[in-house]
Amino acid sequence: MLNLEALEHILYQATHPNQKLRAYLRLVYYTLDCQPQLCQNYIQEAFKLAYQLNDQSAIAFLHTDRLMLAIMQGQVDTMQEILNELIVSLVKIKGHLLHNFLLGSLYSFLASAFENKNYQVKAIHYYYRCLNRVEQIPTDEYLDTFFFDIKTKLLNNIAYSLIVLERYKEAEAHLKLAEYFFSDLTALLDRVEHLHWQARLYELTQRYEQTIQAADASISLSRNCPYPMLRNVLTYAIKGRALVKYKQDYQQAIACFEQSNQIAEKFDFWLSIGNNYEHLARCYELSQQEQQAFAYYKLAIKAQKKTSLNYLNQTFRLIRSRLELLALDSPKNNFSIHQLLDPNLPLDTAPLSESALIFAWIYTHIDRKDFGVEDIAAHFKVSTRTINRRLQLFFNMTATQLINQQKLKKAYTLITTTSLSIMDIAELVGIDHTSYFSIAFRRFFGIKPSELRQHTS
Numbered sequence: 001m002l003n004l005e006a007l008e009h010i011l012y013q014a015t016h017p018n019q020k021l022r023a024y025l026r027l028v029y030y031t032l033d034c035q036p037q038l039c040q041n042y043i044q045e046a047f048k049l050a051y052q053l054n055d056q057s058a059i060a061f062l063h064t065d066r067l068m069l070a071i072m073q074g075q076v077d078t079m080q081e082i083l084n085e086l087i088v089s090l091v092k093i094k095g096h097l098l099h100n101f102l103l104g105s106l107y108s109f110l111a112s113a114f115e116n117k118n119y120q121v122k123a124i125h126y127y128y129r130c131l132n133r134v135e136q137i138p139t140d141e142y143l144d145t146f147f148f149d150i151k152t153k154l155l156n157n158i159a160y161s162l163i164v165l166e167r168y169k170e171a172e173a174h175l176k177l178a179e180y181f182f183s184d185l186t187a188l189l190d191r192v193e194h195l196h197w198q199a200r201l202y203e204l205t206q207r208y209e210q211t212i213q214a215a216d217a218s219i220s221l222s223r224n225c226p227y228p229m230l231r232n233v234l235t236y237a238i239k240g241r242a243l244v245k246y247k248q249d250y251q252q253a254i255a256c257f258e259q260s261n262q263i264a265e266k267f268d269f270w271l272s273i274g275n276n277y278e279h280l281a282r283c284y285e286l287s288q289q290e291q292q293a294f295a296y297y298k299l300a301i302k303a304q305k306k307t308s309l310n311y312l313n314q315t316f317r318l319i320r321s322r323l324e325l326l327a328l329d330s331p332k333n334n335f336s337i338h339q340l341l342d343p344n345l346p347l348d349t350a351p352l353s354e355s356a357l358i359f360a361w362i363y364t365h366i367d368r369k370d371f372g373v374e375d376i377a378a379h380f381k382v383s384t385r386t387i388n389r390r391l392q393l394f395f396n397m398t399a400t401q402l403i404n405q406q407k408l409k410k411a412y413t414l415i416t417t418t419s420l421s422i423m424d425i426a427e428l429v430g431i432d433h434t435s436y437f438s439i440a441f442r443r444f445f446g447i448k449p450s451e452l453r454q455h456t457s
Contacts, residue, residue: 028065046058056092060099061098067086098130101127101150101154104123104125107122108123123161124161151181158174175194175197176359177359178194192218195235199238215235232263233263233264236263244283250283253279260272277303281293358376358390366429373398408445411428415452422450
């Protein structure tokens with residue numbers, strides 16, 4: 001996995017301007033939340049290279065990063081200028097996969113600002129369009145375009161939007177699908193964010209033991225980052241709430257909320273600080289420490305007054321007004337700003353969403369012996385041809401090939417993490433004949449199951 005130190009090393013080793021630009025884009029991504037001044041320096045250097053190379057997609061991407069920095073730093077006048085430049089950039093890259101990715105990100109911002117769930121639906125729509133485009137690009141090309149595993153990033157973003165929309169089953173399917181595409185090049189922050197959204201999903205579906213496990217995994221993994229992560233502000237809070245509801249362990253929950261605030265206070269993250277104070281007050285109240293509870297309730301009220309939530313709402317309303325003015329200035333523009341701002345536009349996102357659900361259903365039924373494409377088709381009430389066509393689009397393999405692959409991957413995990421016999425493992429993954437299992441396993445992993453067991457031991 002790549003971290004900030006490794007990315008800086010890649011930058012210093014790069015000889016071609018295009019390689020340097022990709023390295024700068026990753027460095028911007030890594031420093032955006034926690035090191036704004038360093039991020040600003042990287043953005044300036046990246047812009048120089050992007051204009052030199054006439055890379056319009058990189059220029060558009062960098063404008064979104066500038067917008068995020070402006071929002072964080074409260075630079076309202078700068079936001080108007082950036083929005084203008086961002087829209088011009090979006091027009092220039094229309095048809096490029098980044099066009100859809102950036103529109104999805106913009107809608108996600110709008111959804112948060114206006115608390116409008118229709119905007120989240122629009123965000124999902126554009127993320128799906130981007131995902132569909134990625135499927136048609138050779139692996140090395142899309143890795144060069146984004147320099148990180150874009151599938152996992154898109155699937156994490158879609159899962160977040162689905163969680164906001166309270167479509168938890170679909171969100172979980174997309175998170176499982178993201179794990180399928182994890183690789184050694186998957187960005188560390190994408191892995192941490194993935195675990196964070198898992199924790200949030202488990203909390204909302206009242207699976208508190210799993211919530212705590214996912215939160216701990218996210219926090220542990222983030223320690224490999226060279227700076228404290230804002231994501232941990234929210235993850236510690238999730239763990240604290242789960243401890244209260246699952247174990248009634250108020251002392252450990254208090255420690256989680258205090259840890260969350262230690263990070264939040266470094267960045268004046270007052271919305272989370274206020275929420276944490278409120279939870280701390282509740283924990284002290286439940287543990288019958290009324291004096292401490294009263295003190296934290298007073299702190300919560302003070303913190304909530306400092307929150308930037310109202311300011312952000314005003315900011316995004318200004319952004320929307322700016323977009324509308326731009327639309328009036330150029331009514332003949334092919335890129336329709338009015339369409340961008342219409343949250344009620346009917347959208348069809350079912351096919352790709354069902355691909356994720358199909359994968360999740362396969363994943364959870366993998367140990368059935370009589371499990372095949374007919375069972376999948378019967379469950380989803382479509383033809384076997386439709387199932388194969390959708391999986392071929394998304395995974396470049398048929399349902400039978402995907403089922404066999406998942407069986408063997410599960411077997412690999414059982415061999416390396418348990419003491420079960422090879423025969424028992426073959427039976428657990430739904431393969432009756434040990435000899436066939438051994439041949440298929442060696443063909444896929446290049447090693448016999450017995451040899452892997454010896455090597456693991």
